[in-house]
Every structure is written in C-alpha cells, then in structure tokens.
Amino acid sequence: MKKKAEERREQVLKAAFQAVASHGYDSVTLQDIADYAGVSKGVVHYYFQNKENIFSALLQFITAQIYEIEHKAITDKHTALEKLKAYVETVFISPAKNKKFYRVYVDFLAQASRNHTYQEINHRFYENCWSIGHEIITLGKKEGVFSIDLDADTSAKMMRAMIDGCLIQWLMSDQDDLHDFYKKTCFETISTLLRSP
Amino acid sequence: MKKKAEERREQVLKAAFQAVASHGYDSVTLQDIADYAGVSKGVVHYYFQNKENIFSALLQFITAQIYEIEHKAITDKHTALEKLKAYVETVFISPAKNKKFYRVYVDFLAQASRNHTYQEINHRFYENCWSIGHEIITLGKKEGVFSIDLDADTSAKMMRAMIDGCLIQWLMSDQDDLHDFYKKTCFETISTLLRSP
Amino acid sequence: MKKKAEERREQVLKAAFQAVASHGYDSVTLQDIADYAGVSKGVVHYYFQNKENIFSALLQFITAQIYEIEHKAITDKHTALEKLKAYVETVFISPAKNKKFYRVYVDFLAQASRNHTYQEINHRFYENCWSIGHEIITLGKKEGVFSIDLDADTSAKMMRAMIDGCLIQWLMSDQDDLHDFYKKTCFETISTLLRSP
Amino acid sequence: MKKKAEERREQVLKAAFQAVASHGYDSVTLQDIADYAGVSKGVVHYYFQNKENIFSALLQFITAQIYEIEHKAITDKHTALEKLKAYVETVFISPAKNKKFYRVYVDFLAQASRNHTYQEINHRFYENCWSIGHEIITLGKKEGVFSIDLDADTSAKMMRAMIDGCLIQWLMSDQDDLHDFYKKTCFETISTLLRSP
DNA sequence: GATGAATGAGAATTCATTCAT
DNA sequence: CATGAATGAATTCTCATTCAT
Missing domain, CATH: 1.10.10.60 (Homeodomain-like)
Incomplete structure (x- = not known):
C-alpha cells in the first residue's frame, strides 16, 4: 500500500x-x-497538496539523485586525480542530460533567490557537492598531488562555482558540440587551481 | 518627440x-x-507591444549597462593586475546591488534556456564580458605577469564562469556577509589561474 | 443484517x-x-446514494428527534402551564445544544426555500410542532387559563414563529449569556399571548 | 468617474x-x-476583490435598503397604531418580494452563524429594526394605547422575532396565498402583545 | 462489505491585452 | 498621448462520484 x-x-x-x-x-x-x-x-x-509542494519535492528529488550519482562516481575511484576526473566526467555526463537537468536547476535557482524553501534544499545540495570537493582535495593534499596550502572548504566551493559557471555558460550557448570543450576546460582549470606548484 | x-x-x-x-x-x-x-x-x-517585448528590452538594457560599467572600470586602469582587481571589484559591487542584479539575471538565464531571443542578448553580453577578460589576459601576458601558455579566449570564458558561479553561489546563501569572502576568493582564484608559474 | x-x-x-x-x-x-x-x-x-440523499435523511433524522424530545417533555406534564413551561424549557435546552441544532436547522431552512424535498420534511416537523402547541392551547382553554377566543391552530403557529424567531435572533447574537434572556422572554411573551384577559 | x-x-x-x-x-x-x-x-x-467581498457588500446593501423602506413607512404615520400597521404592511410587502428577500436573507443567516462579518452586518440591521419597534412602542405608551409596563427594548426584540418567525414559516410553506394570513395574524399577535390590558 | 485511489467537471481567481473616452 | 474599465482565456484547486481491489 x-x-x-x-x-x-x-x-x-x-x-x-x-x-x-x-x-x-x-x-x-x-x-x-x-x-x-x-x-x-x-x-x-x-x-x-499543491503546486509549490510538488516543486519542493522535485528539487529535493533531483538534487538528491544528482548527488548520489556524483558521490558514487568518486567512491569507485581511489586516487585524488582519478576521483576528480570521474567527478567532472559524471557532472558533464552528456549534452542531453546536462541540458535537461540544468534547465530545470537554473529554473529553481531563479525561484530560490526569493523562496526560502528552495534555498534550503539547494543549500543541502551545495553542502553535498562541497563535501565531494572536500574529499577529493583532502586526499590530493595527502597524496602530494595538490598544493598543501589549499583550504579544502574554500577550494571545494570554488570547484563547484566553476562547474556551475561552466555548465550554465554552456547551456546558454545552446551548442551541444561545445559540451566537450567546457568539460575538458573545466577539468583543466580545476586541476590548475589545485595542483601543487 | x-x-x-x-x-x-x-x-x-x-x-x-x-x-x-x-x-x-x-x-x-x-x-x-x-x-x-x-x-x-x-x-x-x-x-x-507586449510583455515579452518589455523583458527583451529589459535584458538588453541591464546587460548593456553592466557591461558599460565593467568596461569603464578596466579602461581607467593601466596594468593587467590593476585591471583585474578593478574588474572583480566592479563585478562584486555590493551585496545590495549584486542581489538585485543577479536575481533578475538568473531569472533571465532560466528563461533564456528555452528562449532564443534572450539567448542572443545574453550571448552578446557574454562576448562583451569575454572581451574584457581577453583584454586583461592579453595585457598580462605582454607584461609577463600572466602565463604565456594561456589561451586568452578560453581563459576569459573560465574567468566569467568563475565570477558567475561565485555570485550565484553567494546569492543562494542569502548571507550578505559572505559577499566579501566570495569577492576575495574569486579574485584570488582567478589570479592563481592566470599567473605565470 | x-x-x-x-x-x-x-x-x-x-x-x-x-x-x-x-x-x-x-x-x-x-x-x-x-x-x-x-x-x-x-x-x-x-x-x-449521494450527498442530497444524506442531507434529506439528516433533516428527517434531526427534526424527528427534536420533535420526540419536545413531545415527551409535554407528555410528562399535566396542566397547560406546566406543559408550556416544559415545552419552552426543552426547546431552549442549552446554549451549546441550541447553537448546534439551530446552525444546522437554519442551514436547512436556507436550502429548503429552493428545495421541495427539504420543504416537505420541514413541513412535517412544523405540523408536529404545531400539534404540540395545539395540545397545550386546547388544554389551557379547557382549564380556563388561556383565552377562550384563541384559535388553537393559528396560535400554535404563532407560538412556533415566536420560538424560532427568538432562537434565530439569539443565534445571531453569538452570545451564550443571552440565552437565558431569550428563553425567559419568549416564555413570557407566549404566556401573555395566550392567557385569558 | x-x-x-x-x-x-x-x-x-x-x-x-x-x-x-x-x-x-x-x-x-x-x-x-x-x-x-x-x-x-x-x-x-x-x-x-473576491466572492466573500461581494456577499458582504450585498448583505449590507439589502439590509440597509430594507431598513430605509421600513423606516420611511413609519415616519409617514403619526400614531403608534398607524405606525405599527404601516410597519407590518411594509414588512409583508408582497409574496413575490418577500420570497425573494427572505430566501436571500435566510441564506445569509445560515452563513452568519459561522461568519463574523455577516453577523456584524446583521446585528446592525437588527438594531435598526429594534429601533423602529422601540419608537412605535414608546409612542404607544405615551399615547396610552400600549401597556405602560412594557420594556420597549425587550418588546422591540420580540416584535422582530415574531415578524421573522412568521415570514420564515410562510416562506417554508411555499404558498403565496398564506401570505395574507401571516400578515394579518402577525399584526394581531403583536397588537395583542403590546396593547394595554 | 469496505477502502481509498482515480477521475474530471466546475469554480474562483489572475492578468495580458484591447479599446473607448 | 494617457487612462483604466472591460474582457475572457487560462490555471489552480476542490470534491462528488466511481470502481478496482
């Protein structure tokens, strides 16, 4: 039942x-x-109960699902660079899926700027994303592949900012063939940011 | 008349x-x-003529205005680092103004993902933003303060992705006091990305 | 079964x-x-079968119940004045119960003005109420306490009109403490009407 | 405008x-x-603004109108008995008009038992009706045609209770030809109540 | 017999748009 | 030019009623 x-x-x-x-x-x-x-x-x-209710549940549902997929992706890998690679690969999953998710997600971000409920759900999503970044960075520092000077919290936030910034920029281009460019460049940019000098 | x-x-x-x-x-x-x-x-x-019309004109109006301000900011400065500093300072103008603009801007991004007219207006804005980044990076390469290996076009895109990613992340936090953190961190992240090793 | x-x-x-x-x-x-x-x-x-059906049965049910209670009340008494007193006492049973019943009853009266089924059920209730009045008045006339000139049918209708008029006026006041005033005054008014000059 | x-x-x-x-x-x-x-x-x-709003305005409108008509009717007359006669005549204006008004009015009474706004509007109407009764009774006492023992406030309330009780009973009968009976009987009943013994 | 999931008709309400003044 | 009254299409939400389990 x-x-x-x-x-x-x-x-x-x-x-x-x-x-x-x-x-x-x-x-x-x-x-x-x-x-x-x-x-x-x-x-x-x-x-x-009503429309707002559906949308709250929807935002909850899709952010939880995305996090689960991303989390699973890095759990399968063992080195920081492998995890980072897998993370970015998973985030930039495909033009079709990214377009679908980011269209909906940007819609919610637009609403969230004036809706506290959505803000909170998104905040939990952010924290999950940041925790993935945090895990990768901390491991990389241990491995010696990432700079020892990095603040894991801050860098995790910048990682996510870069990812969202890239995918929104790509979404706005409406060009599926740029997906690869943004994926590759996003990965390299994050690598540059994190690697020890 | x-x-x-x-x-x-x-x-x-x-x-x-x-x-x-x-x-x-x-x-x-x-x-x-x-x-x-x-x-x-x-x-x-x-x-x-109608609502859509107003909104197209509005997006055109505010993106043109923002670009003008940002462009003016870097024109006043003479070295790459000064320009970069001024650019980020101008972009992160104040919690109040950023909140107002980004609320509206994210609203438009949400619409633009399904509206070609908005997409085109936003693309022109992007090109303007990228041209600012391009100018700063090219100058920095000439000055020797930025890595000679950078592709100015690509890096300019990443710069803007980082800026938008940060300001959206900040907007979603609904915490004015984090504005400074994001401004500083965004600037430092971009600096790290660009500077010669 | x-x-x-x-x-x-x-x-x-x-x-x-x-x-x-x-x-x-x-x-x-x-x-x-x-x-x-x-x-x-x-x-x-x-x-x-349907909603209307329930409501018809409900009106039937509550008017029958009320009549039964009122009828029982006067049967227990032996003189006209005792019966009248008992009748009014029973009709004005308590603020809580009167409020509950009259809220529902006025709801039905409102419907009945356009619904023949309800009208018929209410008419049977009226006839029952009038029969109570009739019994009291006829006895009173025999006893010599009520005016010999009264038409029992007509006076019974006026009695009920006064009772309903008072209880509706009380219900509209939304003041439980006026219940006593209306009970007493209603009784006295009816007494005045009926008593031999 | x-x-x-x-x-x-x-x-x-x-x-x-x-x-x-x-x-x-x-x-x-x-x-x-x-x-x-x-x-x-x-x-x-x-x-x-909304449905409730219309109905509040409607109740206000019709009760004010009814009062105005009733008030005008007694103002034209000079003796208590003339005023009383005119009042009852005006209240029982005609089967068609009484049916229309009382259908609507009983609808509102049904609502008012759970709606404070309607209750207040109805209370103002009651006060107006009572004031008419009060005026007639006070004058009648002065003239010596009504019992000196009457409490004008209380009797005015009983007058209105009788009127509403009669008209509701008539409305429920759905028989236009009983209108005259109720008008006459209501007038006589009130007269009996008020006149000096 | 009993349940409650599913349906869809119907109502209030909101607003872009039109147009007479 | 400017106003704001009027329109009616479109949307959310509520519920009586039906019916498979």
Whole structure:
C-alpha cells in the first residue's frame, strides 16, 4: 500500500521533471505534469497538496539523485586525480542530460533567490557537492598531488562555482558540440587551481 | 518627440527592473511595472507591444549597462593586475546591488534556456564580458605577469564562469556577509589561474 | 443484517450532523462526514446514494428527534402551564445544544426555500410542532387559563414563529449569556399571548 | 468617474441579489452574477476583490435598503397604531418580494452563524429594526394605547422575532396565498402583545 | 462489505491585452 | 498621448462520484 503510493509520487515527480524541462518552471501546468505522467489532473493533487509542494519535492528529488550519482562516481575511484576526473566526467555526463537537468536547476535557482524553501534544499545540495570537493582535495593534499596550502572548504566551493559557471555558460550557448570543450576546460582549470606548484 | 519617447521607455524599463527584482520574472505583472513607473497600465502597452517585448528590452538594457560599467572600470586602469582587481571589484559591487542584479539575471538565464531571443542578448553580453577578460589576459601576458601558455579566449570564458558561479553561489546563501569572502576568493582564484608559474 | 445496516446509517447521520454543525451545509464534504463517522468515504456512499440523499435523511433524522424530545417533555406534564413551561424549557435546552441544532436547522431552512424535498420534511416537523402547541392551547382553554377566543391552530403557529424567531435572533447574537434572556422572554411573551384577559 | 464606478458596483450587487435569490448562496457562481448583470466575469472581480467581498457588500446593501423602506413607512404615520400597521404592511410587502428577500436573507443567516462579518452586518440591521419597534412602542405608551409596563427594548426584540418567525414559516410553506394570513395574524399577535390590558 | 485511489467537471481567481473616452 | 474599465482565456484547486481491489 505505502509502497504503491511512494511509487506514484515518484512517477509524478519524474513527470514533473520532464514537464519543467520542456516548458519551464513558470509555464508548466498541473495538466502538463498529469499528461507526462499519463494520469489525470486529480492524481497530482491526490499525492501533493499543491503546486509549490510538488516543486519542493522535485528539487529535493533531483538534487538528491544528482548527488548520489556524483558521490558514487568518486567512491569507485581511489586516487585524488582519478576521483576528480570521474567527478567532472559524471557532472558533464552528456549534452542531453546536462541540458535537461540544468534547465530545470537554473529554473529553481531563479525561484530560490526569493523562496526560502528552495534555498534550503539547494543549500543541502551545495553542502553535498562541497563535501565531494572536500574529499577529493583532502586526499590530493595527502597524496602530494595538490598544493598543501589549499583550504579544502574554500577550494571545494570554488570547484563547484566553476562547474556551475561552466555548465550554465554552456547551456546558454545552446551548442551541444561545445559540451566537450567546457568539460575538458573545466577539468583543466580545476586541476590548475589545485595542483601543487 | 523621439527623445521623450526614449525617456519614457527607459522609465518603464527601470521600473520593470525594480519590479522583476522584487517579484520575480514570472510573478511580475504589467500593473506592477506600471506602479513602479508611476504610470498607468496603458502607457506600458503604448511603448512596448507586449510583455515579452518589455523583458527583451529589459535584458538588453541591464546587460548593456553592466557591461558599460565593467568596461569603464578596466579602461581607467593601466596594468593587467590593476585591471583585474578593478574588474572583480566592479563585478562584486555590493551585496545590495549584486542581489538585485543577479536575481533578475538568473531569472533571465532560466528563461533564456528555452528562449532564443534572450539567448542572443545574453550571448552578446557574454562576448562583451569575454572581451574584457581577453583584454586583461592579453595585457598580462605582454607584461609577463600572466602565463604565456594561456589561451586568452578560453581563459576569459573560465574567468566569467568563475565570477558567475561565485555570485550565484553567494546569492543562494542569502548571507550578505559572505559577499566579501566570495569577492576575495574569486579574485584570488582567478589570479592563481592566470599567473605565470 | 438489516439491523447492522440501520445502525451504520445512523452512525453516518450523526457524523453528518456534527460535520454540518461545524462546517456548514455547503462547506461540508463527504470526507468530513466520513472522518466524523470514523469510516471511509466509500461507506458513506454505500449507505446513501449521494450527498442530497444524506442531507434529506439528516433533516428527517434531526427534526424527528427534536420533535420526540419536545413531545415527551409535554407528555410528562399535566396542566397547560406546566406543559408550556416544559415545552419552552426543552426547546431552549442549552446554549451549546441550541447553537448546534439551530446552525444546522437554519442551514436547512436556507436550502429548503429552493428545495421541495427539504420543504416537505420541514413541513412535517412544523405540523408536529404545531400539534404540540395545539395540545397545550386546547388544554389551557379547557382549564380556563388561556383565552377562550384563541384559535388553537393559528396560535400554535404563532407560538412556533415566536420560538424560532427568538432562537434565530439569539443565534445571531453569538452570545451564550443571552440565552437565558431569550428563553425567559419568549416564555413570557407566549404566556401573555395566550392567557385569558 | 467615481460615480460611474459606484453605479457599476450597485449594478453588480443587484445582479448578485437576483442570482442568490434564484440559485442560493452556495450555488451561485460569479459567472451567474456576471450573467445577471450582463457583464463579463472580469467586471465582477474588477469591482470586488473576491466572492466573500461581494456577499458582504450585498448583505449590507439589502439590509440597509430594507431598513430605509421600513423606516420611511413609519415616519409617514403619526400614531403608534398607524405606525405599527404601516410597519407590518411594509414588512409583508408582497409574496413575490418577500420570497425573494427572505430566501436571500435566510441564506445569509445560515452563513452568519459561522461568519463574523455577516453577523456584524446583521446585528446592525437588527438594531435598526429594534429601533423602529422601540419608537412605535414608546409612542404607544405615551399615547396610552400600549401597556405602560412594557420594556420597549425587550418588546422591540420580540416584535422582530415574531415578524421573522412568521415570514420564515410562510416562506417554508411555499404558498403565496398564506401570505395574507401571516400578515394579518402577525399584526394581531403583536397588537395583542403590546396593547394595554 | 469496505477502502481509498482515480477521475474530471466546475469554480474562483489572475492578468495580458484591447479599446473607448 | 494617457487612462483604466472591460474582457475572457487560462490555471489552480476542490470534491462528488466511481470502481478496482
């Protein structure tokens, strides 16, 4: 029973993700979401109290999912450079997936600047991202491949700033063939920043 | 006649900026804009065909204005490091102004991912920003303070990615007192990236 | 089987009474009723064809109940004045109970003005009420305490009009402490009307 | 300008009165009101913030109007009995008008039992009605036609209770031809109550 | 019998846009 | 030119009712 409901909610959230990716946060209607989910309008309201509620759950859902994937990627690797490489590879997963996620994510960032709930969810996502950076940097310092002078917290923040900055810049270019350039350059820029002189 | 109309349009655009900063791109109404401008709803429609039109003009207006300010800042300085310092200082102008501009700007980025018109306006802004970076880097290479190996085009893009990444991260923190941290760290990160080894 | 079903119906009707008293005729939902009854929404529909059906049964149920109580009250007494006193005392039973019943009853009167089914149920209630008045008046005339000139039918209608008029006026005051004033005054007014000059 | 708007509001209120009289408080839609007013749905919202707002204004409007008519009726007369006669005549104006007004009024009474705003508006109406009764009774006592023992405040309340009780009972009968009976009987009952023994 | 998930019709409300004054 | 009244399309949300389990 409970399980079925949980699946339904996830079905709606996935539909909401598709719908927002296609139409944009403020243009998407509950009917759109219902259509993508292949259910009636009523179902959406049955599982979520209101629109804001769906969107909060959606932001929670996608940021948690992204973090999980990124975290898994670095856990599989053992050296700092391998982890960093895997992290950037995973973040720049593909033009199609990055476009979809970042379209939705930038929509949420736009909302978050005036919505405390989204801000908090995003903050938890940031902390997760920073913790990945922190882990890589700390290991790299131990290994001697990264500068001993780095402050892991600060550098982790700059890492994420660079990643988001690059992917937003790429998204705005609307050119899938630049994806590789941004991936490579982002990786090299971060490497340059971190490596011991 | 023409002059009066131009002033009227600018009055409306400035009001639109205030209105979007306060209410957000998708929540703002033409009545809000008219209210901020101290005119009637009719006036807004007299000078702009429709809502989309106002917003295109607004994005054009604020990105042009920002570029002008940033460009002026580096023109006043003579060495690469002075220019870079002035650029970052100008970009991180103040918590209040950055919050206002970036709220509106992120709103537009969110829209731009699905709106070609905004994308083009933003692209021109990017090119302007990149040209500033290019100028600083080229000069720094000549002066010998920046690495000779840098590709000015690429590095300029990374500079802007770092700046936007930092300011968005700061905006999401909703903590004015972190503004200084991000300004300083952003500057140092860029310096690290560019300086000759 | 039949008995169980009858109990179930009554359970739902009592819940409906609570629900209407709390939320009002037009705001009450079947879910509210189900909640008050401690059963699922399905049960409500199992025992009643639809919403209108429940409400008809409810009006029937509460008017029958009220009449039974009032009738019992006067049957216990033997003189006209005792009966009248007991009647008014029973009608003005308590602030809490009067508020609950009259809220629901006025809701039904509002509906009844456009709903023939409710009108008929209310008419039977009126006839019952009038019969109580009739009995008291006829006895009083026999006893010589009430004016011989009274038309029992007409006076019974006026008695009920006075009672409903008073209780509605009291209900609208939203002041429990006026309950006593209206009870006393209503009794005295009716007494004045009936007594032989 | 202001005048036009005031007329528009009144036009909408009159339409709302028709609409509620026909469909009932809780069934009436803003579209119904707009239709009766011969305007678009938007107009209703242009002049009233929301549905509750319209209804508050409507209750205010009709109770003020009724009071004005009743007050005018007694002002024209000079003796207590003439005033009383005129008052009852005016209150029982005609089957058609009483049906319309009392349908709407009972709807409001039903709502008022749970809505403080309506309660207050109704209370002001009550006070106005009571003041009419008070005036008649005081004059009658002076003239010696009414009992010197009457408390004018209390008797005024009983007068109104009798009137409302009678008209509600009549409304529930759904028989226009009983209107005369209730008018006559109500007048006689009140006369009996007030006259000196 | 009982449950509660699913449906979809229907209502309030919001606003861009139009246009008479 | 400017105003703001009027329109009605579009959206969210609520719930009676149905029906598979």
